[in-house]
Amino acid sequence: MREGKPVDKILVTGGAGYIGSHTVRELAAQGFEPVTLDNLSEGHREAVVTGPLEVGDLADEAFLDDLFSRHSISAVMHFASRCYVGESVTNPKLYYEENVGNAMTLLGVMLKHDVKRFILSSTCATYGDPIEVPISESHPQDPVNPYGETKYFIERILKQYDRAYSLRFVSLRYFNAAGDSLDGLIGESHDPETHLIPRILQTAQGKYDYIEVFGTDYPTPDGTCIRDYIHVLDLAAAHIAAVRWLEAGKASDFFNLGTGNGYSVRAMLEMAEQVTGMKIPVKMGSRREGDPAELVADASKANQQLGWTPQVSDLRTVMETAWNWELKRRY
Numbered sequence: 001m002r003e004g005k006p007v008d009k010i011l012v013t014g015g016a017g018y019i020g021s022h023t024v025r026e027l028a029a030q031g032f033e034p035v036t037l038d039n040l041s042e043g044h045r046e047a048v049v050t051g052p053l054e055v056g057d058l059a060d061e062a063f064l065d066d067l068f069s070r071h072s073i074s075a076v077m078h079f080a081s082r083c084y085v086g087e088s089v090t091n092p093k094l095y096y097e098e099n100v101g102n103a104m105t106l107l108g109v110m111l112k113h114d115v116k117r118f119i120l121s122s123t124c125a126t127y128g129d130p131i132e133v134p135i136s137e138s139h140p141q142d143p144v145n146p147y148g149e150t151k152y153f154i155e156r157i158l159k160q161y162d163r164a165y166s167l168r169f170v171s172l173r174y175f176n177a178a179g180d181s182l183d184g185l186i187g188e189s190h191d192p193e194t195h196l197i198p199r200i201l202q203t204a205q206g207k208y209d210y211i212e213v214f215g216t217d218y219p220t221p222d223g224t225c226i227r228d229y230i231h232v233l234d235l236a237a238a239h240i241a242a243v244r245w246l247e248a249g250k251a252s253d254f255f256n257l258g259t260g261n262g263y264s265v266r267a268m269l270e271m272a273e274q275v276t277g278m279k280i281p282v283k284m285g286s287r288r289e290g291d292p293a294e295l296v297a298d299a300s301k302a303n304q305q306l307g308w309t310p311q312v313s314d315l316r317t318v319m320e321t322a323w324n325w326e327l328k329r330r331y
């Protein structure tokens with residue numbers, strides 16, 4: 001049973017960023033009409049390869065109001081966010097103001113224009129230090145940094161807006177987004193780049209002298225941290241499944257997005273050396289504060305309920321698409 005009209009035009013905030021741009025492309029491929037909103041603070045004009053790009057800031061309520069008046073939006077995917085854990089610790093004000101404040105502004109304008117379907121880019125950082133792995137959605141949420149806390153706040157706001165205003169949402173808690181488009185047209189480009197795979201590959205290209213491994217004495221088989229890497233195209237596919245979920249009139253819910261397989265930093269380095277055919281200089285460093293030893297998803301809920309299973313998240317495909325992007329990168 002459908003609730004209201006089918007979803008066609010979708011506002012994608014942060015659609016010029018890494019995960020948003022891959023999702024915009026997938027939405028268009030699936031017959032939706034994505035409209036990208038981005039202030040280009042971290043995103044790239046060249047990353048928006050289809051549909052209109054509205055350049056503006058989420059904090060600008062008049063801009064949002066005008067955008068919703070000009071486009072007949074039927075759902076919103078909210079990627080735009082400050083995303084640096086370390087920065088959130090030193091400048092929490094920025095994170096609460098922008099991540100929580102902007103989400104509230106956006107939700108307010110949505111309600112004004114009677115748009116009641118919302119998909120949130122949430123994160124495994126809402127769980128904090130795991131008390132058990134793999135982490136399921138029923139794991140307690142106790143974020144250990146302001147970044148994770150802001151996403152947890154938004155989730156709680158959404159629950160209350162659902163109850164009070166019938167705003168239906170899907171919160172997707174990503175583990176580590178990784179990999180790039182299969183054709184190398186779009187890909188990950190952050191400055192500074194903090195994600196492990198691009199850092200490793202850029203070290204292979206000589207952009208950095210070495211890659212530092214933060215901690216080799218964790219209680220893991222090889223002593224380095226273990227993470228669950230999910231291909232950005234599988235994340236994009238999960239957003240399509242989430243739209244269909246809301247379109248079918250299903251209830252608001254939360255889903256982990258990961259593979260259920262964890263790889264250590266050493267395993268990532270080995271795969272990078274295989275894929276590039278190069279020896280990558282490594283410096284063994286000490287632990288970073290707040291890095292849990294192991295973060296691996298139990299994504300069975302998304303598998304069973306959204307009908308979503310990762311298709312391209314095997315480690316070799318992740319690394320090969322990332323390397324292809326580094327070799328071809330346009331921005």
Ligand SMILES: NC(=O)c1ccc[n+]([C@@H]2O[C@H](COP(=O)([O-])OP(=O)(O)OC[C@H]3O[C@@H](n4cnc5c(N)ncnc54)[C@H](O)[C@@H]3O)[C@@H](O)[C@H]2O)c1
Binds near residue numbers: 102175
């Ligand atoms: N990359 C990951 O591994 C990961 C993991 C978990 C969750 N997430 C979440 O997924 C989302 C997307 O992450 P990403 O890696 O693609 O980040 P990104 O920085 O590449 O993309 C975010 C985009 O939002 C835009 N933006 C930021 N503030 C804005 C504002 N005030 N107004 C308009 N545009 C604004 C930026 O210009 C950028 O294009 C974020 O919400 C992030 O918290 C990412």
